[in-house]
Amino acid sequence: MTDRLRYRVEGMDCGSCARKIETALARVPGVSDINITTTTETLRLRVAEAGTGEQVERVVRDLGYGISPISEEARHHHDHEAEDGSWWRSAKGRLTILSGLGLAAAWLLAMVLPGYEAWLYTAAMAIGLVPIARRAVSAAMAGAPFTIETLMSIAAIGAVIIGETEEAAIVVLLFLVGELLEGVAAGRARASIRSLTSLVPKTAFIERNGTLEEVQAETLAVGDVIAVRPGDRVPADGVIVSGESAIDEAPVTGESTPKRKGEGETVFAGTINTDGSLSVRVTAEAQDNTIARVVRLVEEAQEAKAPTERFIDRFSRYYTPAVLVVGALVAILPPLVGGEPWGEWVYKGLAVLLIGCPCALVISTPAAIAAGLAAGARRGLLIKGGAVLEILGKVTAVALDKTGTLTEGRPKVTDVIVLQGPERDVLEDAAALDATSSHPIAKAIVARAQAEGIEVAPAVGVMALGGKGVKGRFRRRGLYLGSPKAAADITPLPAEAEARISALQEEGKTVSVLLVNDTPVGLIAVRDEPREDATAGLQALKARGIKPIMLTGDNAKTAAAIAHTLGVEPRADLLPQDKLRIVNELKAQGQVVAKVGDGINDAPALAAADVGIAMGGGTDVALETADAAVLHGRVLDIARMIALSKATMGNIRQNIVVALGLKVVFLVTTIIGITGLWPAILADTGATVLVTANAMRLLGFRGNA
Numbered sequence: 001m002t003d004r005l006r007y008r009v010e011g012m013d014c015g016s017c018a019r020k021i022e023t024a025l026a027r028v029p030g031v032s033d034i035n036i037t038t039t040t041e042t043l044r045l046r047v048a049e050a051g052t053g054e055q056v057e058r059v060v061r062d063l064g065y066g067i068s069p070i071s072e073e074a075r076h077h078h079d080h081e082a083e084d085g086s087w088w089r090s091a092k093g094r095l096t097i098l099s100g101l102g103l104a105a106a107w108l109l110a111m112v113l114p115g116y117e118a119w120l121y122t123a124a125m126a127i128g129l130v131p132i133a134r135r136a137v138s139a140a141m142a143g144a145p146f147t148i149e150t151l152m153s154i155a156a157i158g159a160v161i162i163g164e165t166e167e168a169a170i171v172v173l174l175f176l177v178g179e180l181l182e183g184v185a186a187g188r189a190r191a192s193i194r195s196l197t198s199l200v201p202k203t204a205f206i207e208r209n210g211t212l213e214e215v216q217a218e219t220l221a222v223g224d225v226i227a228v229r230p231g232d233r234v235p236a237d238g239v240i241v242s243g244e245s246a247i248d249e250a251p252v253t254g255e256s257t258p259k260r261k262g263e264g265e266t267v268f269a270g271t272i273n274t275d276g277s278l279s280v281r282v283t284a285e286a287q288d289n290t291i292a293r294v295v296r297l298v299e300e301a302q303e304a305k306a307p308t309e310r311f312i313d314r315f316s317r318y319y320t321p322a323v324l325v326v327g328a329l330v331a332i333l334p335p336l337v338g339g340e341p342w343g344e345w346v347y348k349g350l351a352v353l354l355i356g357c358p359c360a361l362v363i364s365t366p367a368a369i370a371a372g373l374a375a376g377a378r379r380g381l382l383i384k385g386g387a388v389l390e391i392l393g394k395v396t397a398v399a400l401d402k403t404g405t406l407t408e409g410r411p412k413v414t415d416v417i418v419l420q421g422p423e424r425d426v427l428e429d430a431a432a433l434d435a436t437s438s439h440p441i442a443k444a445i446v447a448r449a450q451a452e453g454i455e456v457a458p459a460v461g462v463m464a465l466g467g468k469g470v471k472g473r474f475r476r477r478g479l480y481l482g483s484p485k486a487a488a489d490i491t492p493l494p495a496e497a498e499a500r501i502s503a504l505q506e507e508g509k510t511v512s513v514l515l516v517n518d519t520p521v522g523l524i525a526v527r528d529e530p531r532e533d534a535t536a537g538l539q540a541l542k543a544r545g546i547k548p549i550m551l552t553g554d555n556a557k558t559a560a561a562i563a564h565t566l567g568v569e570p571r572a573d574l575l576p577q578d579k580l581r582i583v584n585e586l587k588a589q590g591q592v593v594a595k596v597g598d599g600i601n602d603a604p605a606l607a608a609a610d611v612g613i614a615m616g617g618g619t620d621v622a623l624e625t626a627d628a629a630v631l632h633g634r635v636l637d638i639a640r641m642i643a644l645s646k647a648t649m650g651n652i653r654q655n656i657v658v659a660l661g662l663k664v665v666f667l668v669t670t671i672i673g674i675t676g677l678w679p680a681i682l683a684d685t686g687a688t689v690l691v692t693a694n695a696m697r698l699l700g701f702r703g704n705a
Helices: 015-025 052-062 091-112 117-141 148-161 165-199 290-304 311-338 342-355 359-377 386-392 402-406 423-434 440-451 484-490 495-506 534-543 556-566 576-588 600-608 620-625 636-671 677-700
Strands: 003-010 031-037 042-047 066-069 203-208 211-216 225-228 238-242 245-248 259-261 278-282 381-383 397-401 407-418 460-465 469-474 477-482 510-516 519-530 547-551 569-571 593-597 611-615 628-630
Touching (some): 003 052, 052 066, 091 117, 091 165, 148 165, 359 381, 381 636, 397 576, 402 407, 402 556, 407 423, 407 440, 423 510, 440 519, 495 510, 495 556, 534 556, 534 636, 576 593, 576 600, 600 611
Parallel strands (some): 397 547, 593 611, 611 628
Antiparallel strands (some): 003 042, 203 211, 203 225, 225 278, 238 278, 381 628, 407 519, 510 519
């Protein structure tokens, strides 16, 4: 009989961590069915006998990770204290700070104690290297001998052997800083995913025996009828039993304009009821509501994404052991086989090890990546690491959200059609009715009036008419502003007005009719308009052979109108799971997919795509879930980001050629006796200087798409 155990593993930040733990645990007798989830920092496995759990914990701790059991009761309510705490309180943070203080102390003491520099810097290096080397040894004993920790240990010890103790201490500190930043980023991403649940209110008002009773939202059952007041968030997925209101669905669909909904229509947990009272019958329990499903989709999509293996870690699997073998062969074969002098060939073997020292490679690739990331950041292109840079250059399809990505994300007045009187009067009267409203369309009308130089004065007796519009009095006249259907119920509309309304609606615009004393005087059309550079940005992608697709939760008519303007293929009426499905379909077709979005509804698709890009001004969860972000919100920046990726990866390839090329040259000259120990050192330090200088060229990246 086997037992199923579940643990929380601290410090597990990437796929390589998971692989290392899985490799080690697979060697433990009685352990099977290992499942590791880095997103939630959880480890699940089966053990064949009692006591194996203690061995599992010991193996994981030896690898340098924290581990603690998770009970089933705490499964859905576990609080990750380490993620909520400050980075300097974590084990990685304390080690990094201590290593930095040690390096600073060594530098100060070296100035007052000349002759002891090597000892001082070696001691400073040991502060950080000992834990790294211990992890390398543990991993080697567990079946993974050539990890990034092994590479770093060899690089640091090799630097000490050749007398570069100061460089060794600095390299160890930079490695610790990199690991710390990776952990902080992973923790923030996990926290942002969990914060989605805060969109759903904690309590709800349930209707029982004609009265309202406040209960915990998580206790709601399917079939319960709840009351949702104006301004409240909807606490559960459900169907409207009675009432009518405009529902702000931005948290779920990302669309900026609220949708008018009435009896029999569906509402989603986390959406906002703006202006009417509703009775809603619950159709899904808390763990199955829309927001909960989005959280699960994000976590599952992140796990499904194959992690890009660190280049240095992958390369070191072959490079480091090859160097050790070659150095040993050079030192012992000539004396043993050919009777050559031992001293001469051991010296040459040592020189080969110095030539093969991986310090230059350890520094050169991160230098190019750092320069590329810095160049992007200076231009508002935020890219989360070297793996993302590599993938961006391979993108063949880009799926872009409509609202807030291809469009501005807020409605604007596009047309003011005058039926009677001057245009200025139409705007002034409409703005008077909307002066105190927070509705997006009302804000757009007021903004247009102010842009025309109209001083907006509020009407009196303003009253919202659920699902119909708004009425009030202004300058002793009765005003009404509402939908064409509601206006036609008050007074017949001229044939010309009806024709214009139909034409505007065909263009995906929302039309409001203004009545003065029950007489139609004007039409006002609003639409969320494309960003200024949207067309140019899409053309830049097409010019690179990349296929753009527009995804939106908006209706097909509006989507088609915007898509026609931009020259892009539309997919409309989409929920979060639909966007995720389309991304997965593109990937199944062999496309390398980038997903661009700015809302919570985009989070699952952002995580599932080969690379997710968040637009500036988007929600925190989109920014945290995405692999990259366009901070200035320019569509053209997507093509610029891809251009930066190609430039950076080209620079990295150049660095590898330079670093390895110099080593090959000095390897040959050392074997034939032309160069010795000191030139061998230059093979590494010289390569480091050259590749670093080459990487710095990326700082001049101009961002041409």
